[in-house]
Amino acid sequence: MKIENAMVLAAGLGTRLRPVTDTMPKPLVPIAGKAMIDYGLDALETAGVMRAVVNVHHFAGQMIDHLSRRNRPKILISDETEALMNSGGGLAKGLKLLGPEPVFVLNADLFWVGEQRGEMSNLRRLSSFFDPARMDMAMLCVQLENTTGHNGRNDFSMDADGRLTRFANGPGEPVVYAGAIAMMPALLADAPDEAFNLNIYFDRAIAAGRLYGLILEGHWITVGTPEAIAEAEAVVGRQAGAA
Numbered sequence: 001m002k003i004e005n006a007m008v009l010a011a012g013l014g015t016r017l018r019p020v021t022d023t024m025p026k027p028l029v030p031i032a033g034k035a036m037i038d039y040g041l042d043a044l045e046t047a048g049v050m051r052a053v054v055n056v057h058h059f060a061g062q063m064i065d066h067l068s069r070r071n072r073p074k075i076l077i078s079d080e081t082e083a084l085m086n087s088g089g090g091l092a093k094g095l096k097l098l099g100p101e102p103v104f105v106l107n108a109d110l111f112w113v114g115e116q117r118g119e120m121s122n123l124r125r126l127s128s129f130f131d132p133a134r135m136d137m138a139m140l141c142v143q144l145e146n147t148t149g150h151n152g153r154n155d156f157s158m159d160a161d162g163r164l165t166r167f168a169n170g171p172g173e174p175v176v177y178a179g180a181i182a183m184m185p186a187l188l189a190d191a192p193d194e195a196f197n198l199n200i201y202f203d204r205a206i207a208a209g210r211l212y213g214l215i216l217e218g219h220w221i222t223v224g225t226p227e228a229i230a231e232a233e234a235v236v237g238r239q240a241g242a243a
Contacts, residue, residue, distance in 0.1 A: 001102055002048070002127065003047070003101075003102045003123075003182060004048060004050045004101065005099070006049045006073065006106060007052070007095060007098070008053070008106045008107075008108050009090055009107050011056055011078075011084060013058050014026030014029075017029065017225060024059055026108075026109050032233045036108060036109050037054070037108040037109075039112075040106045040108060040111055041073065043111070043122070043123055044104060046123070047121055047123035047124050050074060051074045051098065052073040052075055052076070053097050054067055054094075054108070055077075055078040055079075055085070055090045056078070057084050064077060076098075078090070078094035078097060083195070085195045086196055086197050087199075088198040089195040090195075091188065091198060092188045100186060101185075102132070103183060104182055106179060106181075107180075109222065109223060110179035110221070110222045112142075113221065113235065113239040115218050122140055125217070127182055129162070129182075129214045132184050134210065135205075135212045136183065136187055136205035137181050137182070137187070137212070138181065138182045138212045139180065139213050140180040140181075140213070141156065141176060141216065142176050142216040146216070146218070147222070148222070148228075149221055149223055149224060149228040150220075151224075153176075154174035154176055155167055155175065156174075156177065156211075157173065157174055157175070158172050158175050158213045159171070161212075163212055163213075164212060166203075219235055
């Protein structure tokens with residue numbers, strides 16, 4: 001399936017990353033000389049995405065200025081400066097700026113490195129895997145040993161077909177949610193206008209047997225604290241050296 005639209009969730013406060021986020025939004029914190037959000041936007045561009053909605057709140061002016069310098073994908077701003085909408089509310093609001101076609105959903109503060117040159121990228125693999133006839137959502141997942149900066153907990157269990165259940169509730173391979181989803185915007189057609197957590201829709205999809213996962217190729221990084229910046233930069237450096 002070809003996916004040309006995306007939503008990047010970037011409006012959080014980044015409180016655990018203080019004092020760094022006392023002067024800048026978390027998605028703009030540089031990792032190895034590159035803003036965190038640009039790792040995800042570059043991945044979207046490589047996957048052929050033409051338009052990406054980015055929601056903004058914390059230091060929104062800095063975010064808008066940074067994003068205005070980008071040509072591909074074309075950036076549309078979903079303004080949450082008056083009130084944060086949480087992951088689900090922010091996604092539902094942002095999707096109204098796009099059409100009914102399938103979308104990628106990315107978290108702005110999570111990214112991966114180590115994709116193999118000449119091979120299909122993780123997002124292209126995800127779009128090929130996503131089948132809306134069988135799936136409400138298809139998400140990239142990663143094995144715990146291929147993460148840096150994570151809290152050490154698994155999120156889901158994945159069966160042989162890729163179907164996901166909550167880690168505590170089902171057999172299968174334990175995996176971590178890697179912060180990237182393929183879905184149809186119509187899934188959130190009944191979403192409330194106020195803030196809510198996207199986990200509500202994860203659980204609905206699990207109950208219907210329609211939440212699926214695909215294992216990420218490469219190494220996944222999250223940066224939650226100031227101490228995690230150096231760890232992330234070391235991984236990026238090692239991957240660049242191995243390329």
